[in-house]
Amino acid sequence: MAERSCFICKTKREKQDLIRIIIDNNGLALFDLMQKIPQRSAYICYNTQCIDKAEKMGREKGLGKFSLQKNENLQRLKIFLENRVKEKIRFLLLSKKTVIGLEETLSFLTDIKGILFADDLSENTLKKLNNKSGDVLKIRLPFLTKEDFGTLVNKSELGVLGVKEPLVELEKICLFYENLFSQEH
Numbered sequence: 001m002a003e004r005s006c007f008i009c010k011t012k013r014e015k016q017d018l019i020r021i022i023i024d025n026n027g028l029a030l031f032d033l034m035q036k037i038p039q040r041s042a043y044i045c046y047n048t049q050c051i052d053k054a055e056k057m058g059r060e061k062g063l064g065k066f067s068l069q070k071n072e073n074l075q076r077l078k079i080f081l082e083n084r085v086k087e088k089i090r091f092l093l094l095s096k097k098t099v100i101g102l103e104e105t106l107s108f109l110t111d112i113k114g115i116l117f118a119d120d121l122s123e124n125t126l127k128k129l130n131n132k133s134g135d136v137l138k139i140r141l142p143f144l145t146k147e148d149f150g151t152l153v154n155k156s157e158l159g160v161l162g163v164k165e166p167l168v169e170l171e172k173i174c175l176f177y178e179n180l181f182s183q184e185h
């Protein structure tokens, strides 16, 4: 697996755990999300801090058109991240390392390493989940309603999914997504 460093914070990661940035022929900074455009490039973390710093650096170095946070870039990034999260959930479901539903998740708690829950999970259910699941990592899926979440498991809706493996990468992506796109959380 190829490793690269974030050009801002210098952290080394697998290439696909970083976002590739290119400067196109018009001098515009673009996210190359598929990491395939043959251009000189730099890599950056899934982290709003690093992106903000890159933005500032671009301005200071007089890269006048350097703007990662312009709408078109962000819109593409948003869709990309949403697909990435759904892909990862589908992959977990296929690997059979999941437990579907709140009660089921709570009854297999000793095997559960992480819990994913829908963005619109009711306050009461969330309270119950928090009370009974202790310090198991819980991740709100910032753009998946119960209905959306349900379609991934062929049900009309799903609020809670228990997962029997660590969810580090998924947590990072969801956090990044919330930082960039959510106002209310």
Ligand SMILES: [Zn+2]
Pocket: 006, 007, 008, 009, 010, 011, 044, 045, 047, 050
């Ligand atoms: Zn970084």
